[in-house]
Amino acid sequence: MRLELKQELRQTRESVNVLISFELDPWEGITDSQRTIESSQTLKQTVLEYYHIGANFCMVCRSASKVVNAHIWPVHSRGKGLEYIGLDPSHLNDARNVLRLCKSIEVAFDKKEVMIIADGDQFILIVLNPKLMDEPVEGTPFKFKDCHKYPLQFCHRNPPVYPFRRLLAIHAHQAICNAVKHNWPCDYSEPMLALETVKNLLGKSVLGDARDKVMGFLDRGNLAL
Numbered sequence: 001m002r003l004e005l006k007q008e009l010r011q012t013r014e015s016v017n018v019l020i021s022f023e024l025d026p027w028e029g030i031t032d033s034q035r036t037i038e039s040s041q042t043l044k045q046t047v048l049e050y051y052h053i054g055a056n057f058c059m060v061c062r063s064a065s066k067v068v069n070a071h072i073w074p075v076h077s078r079g080k081g082l083e084y085i086g087l088d089p090s091h092l093n094d095a096r097n098v099l100r101l102c103k104s105i106e107v108a109f110d111k112k113e114v115m116i117i118a119d120g121d122q123f124i125l126i127v128l129n130p131k132l133m134d135e136p137v138e139g140t141p142f143k144f145k146d147c148h149k150y151p152l153q154f155c156h157r158n159p160p161v162y163p164f165r166r167l168l169a170i171h172a173h174q175a176i177c178n179a180v181k182h183n184w185p186c187d188y189s190e191p192m193l194a195l196e197t198v199k200n201l202l203g204k205s206v207l208g209d210a211r212d213k214v215m216g217f218l219d220r221g222n223l224a225l
């Protein structure tokens with residue numbers, strides 16, 4: 001009897017872990033049809049006002065012609081999973097879950113081919129898929145290699161306005177796992193460095209409990225590197 005109970009508990013725990021890992025990696029299996037072709041004008045306006053930037057400003061390339069609302073936690077998740085990290089589904093369309101990026105960079109972000117990490121006081125873009133390096137960033141004179149390790153620009157306001165760092169941290173973690181899976185050369189794939197990368201992003205978070213929640217989930221076996 002006790003053994004059966006143990007087995008049942010283990011099975012339950014496994015299915016919960018699968019569910020959690022799916023919800024904490026909503027970028028996995030994202031398809032083109034699920035990608036937002038055009039975000040609402042209202043959200044765009046909210047995001048531009050929050051970050052205090054113009055419509056043609058890409059946070060990586062600066063002036064560009066194909067800049068879109070790039071959700072960090074993707075729209076197709078409908079906000080599922082956010083409750084595990086101290087947010088709720090309504091935060092899906094919060095300006096802090098949205099970056100303004102060139103369409104090419106947004107697509108690469110969703111595919112975990114690029115990630116955004118913290119470097120001192122700045123956030124920088126890291127290109128993980130080596131095949132992307134020579135690809136053009138549409139609407140700009142740049143290639144992806146020109147954007148590699150390039151700092152994102154946020155308006156200097158007091159207090160400063162930033163995106164949800166905990167969501168960038170989870171994305172970075174999953175992007176590093178994805179780079180390892182594909183054997184992409186990655187300076188951050190060594191487990192200690194990967195953890196450091198996540199912690200650096202969270203270190204900027206003002207909410208200590210959010211940090212604990214994210215670390216708690218990433219510590220679970222099937223999410224760790």
Ligand SMILES: [Zn+2]
Pocket residue numbers: 058059060061062064101102105137140
């Ligand atoms: Zn750009």
